[in-house]
Amino acid sequence: MTARxxxxxxxxxxxxxxxxxLAESLGVPAISTGDIFRENIRNxxxxxxxxxxxxxxxxxxxxxxxxxxxxxxxxxxDAAEGFxxxxxxxxxxxxxxxxxxLAAAGAGVDAAVELTxxxxxxxxxxxxxxxxxxxxxxxxxxxxxxxxxxxxxxxxISQVYAARGLLVQVDGLGDVDxxxxxxxxxxxxxxxx
Ligand code: AMP
Numbered sequence: 333m334t335a336r337x338x339x340x341x342x343x344x345x346x347x348x349x350x351x352x353x354l355a356e357s358l359g360v361p362a363i364s365t366g367d368i369f370r371e372n373i374r375n376x377x378x379x380x381x382x383x384x385x386x387x388x389x390x391x392x393x394x395x396x397x398x399x400x401x402x403x404x405x406x407x408x409x410d411a412a413e414g415f416x417x418x419x420x421x422x423x424x425x426x427x428x429x430x431x432x433x434l435a436a437a438g439a440g441v442d443a444a445v446e447l448t449x450x451x452x453x454x455x456x457x458x459x460x461x462x463x464x465x466x467x468x469x470x471x472x473x474x475x476x477x478x479x480x481x482x483x484x485x486x487x488x489i490s491q492v493y494a495a496r497g498l499l500v501q502v503d504g505l506g507d508v509d510x511x512x513x514x515x516x517x518x519x520x521x522x523x524x525x
Pocket of ligand 1: 343365366367369386387388390391392393394398418419420421422426469478
């Protein structure tokens with residue numbers, strides 16, 4: 333059975349960690365637009381140069397660039413039978429773009445899984461991650477901006493998927509293994525094996 337999934341949740345909810353674990357369990361690739369941007373910045377590619385300042389400020393990369401990147405990535409063979417998107421779609425327009433990309437292959441999103449966490453927990457986690465990973469967008473001001481961008485542009489996506497009956501919400505608080513198990517259990521309900 334195919335699994336075309338999107339993972340939603342605020343910055344610091346643990347999406348990246350859970351995306352990798354969940355994707356491995358489901359046998360699909362975890363695709364993180366943030367990771368792809370960071371890799372391009374590290375490698376000094378043209379795309380990297382285009383998005384460097386934007387990502388460092390916590391703003392969103394323009395939809396045209398992001399949608400094209402996702403279109404190309406989803407066209408690769410490993411995503412043919414399913415995928416788990418982490419960090420995309422990030423606004424309602426990107427939801428539409430993803431629909432179009434998938435419709436071209438006669439497919440659609442099977443479920444949107446949202447990791448819910450208390451906002452204060454998110455700020456604490458991001459501040460700790462800043463010390464460990466040294467990400468350019470984990471400074472206090474940028475963290476605040478990223479959370480504002482999330483609230484204004486990304487949070488409304490949940491309603492779009494909820495209206496389609498595709499939204500699954502999972503408590504993101506607690507032990508990493510426990511949260512992974514919760515995600516797998518929740519997905520079993522939407523997509524019976
Ligand atoms: P993330 O690792 O998902 O937190 O993404 C890091 C940064 O990459 C974000 O703050 C944005 O600047 C950019 N980014 C990642 N995904 C997207 C997206 N779907 N649309 C626009 N910008 C994105």
